[in-house]
Amino acid sequence: MTIQPIAPQPVTATGTTPQAAAVRAPVQTIDANVFMSLLVAQLKNQNPSAPMDTNQMMAQTIQLSMMEKMTELTSNSKEGFSLQMRSAASQLIGHSVGYTLADGTTGTGIASSVSFAGAVPTVRVGDLSVPLDSITGLTAPAAS
Incomplete structure (x- = not known):
């Protein structure tokens, strides 16, 4: 029989153990806010002696624009399909x-x-x- 060690839990001043912190669910999609925060972080942390290539920056900006338009197109398509279903049902x-x-x-x-x-x-x-x-x-x- 193998004995498994128990990890010690911190004890608060009242003698109780604290509750486990809530686990944040990972985001499964990248939206414009996430993309912009990544771009800003990349610009803040770039090497001053070798700055980001302007072609790369333009390509990333274009990707952001395309992503926003695709999201808008998806939303419009869903609304159109919903309207078609309502019309067909009527x-x-x-x-x-x-x-x-x-x-x-x-x-x-x-x-x-x-x-x-x-x-x-x-x-x-x-x-x-x-x-x-x-x-x-x-x-x-x-x-x-």
Whole structure:
């Protein structure tokens, strides 16, 4: 049997051990603030006898600009897709739709209303709220 040593814990003036400090979750993405702080740190700590090449600095500035535009483009694309889903869900009202739910339940019915409360619009079919991405078919209403 191996005996593992126990690391000593500091004791405060009250005789209790302090609570462990909260662990900060690492940032998984680089945004403009992180990029700028890295660039400023690089400029502060550069060797005065061999300063940063201006071409490198321009390239990094261009990369920052491109990153900001890509982030803006991503945001705009998400907003556009959300608007398209809402429009598509609204156009289902009054039509006969077929659906397959996540549990495998299938069915058909007339879409009577739409809710935009969640990330994915839900279509009211009878007594069920069916997510738009579960709609599998559409039949136009009969002409009166």
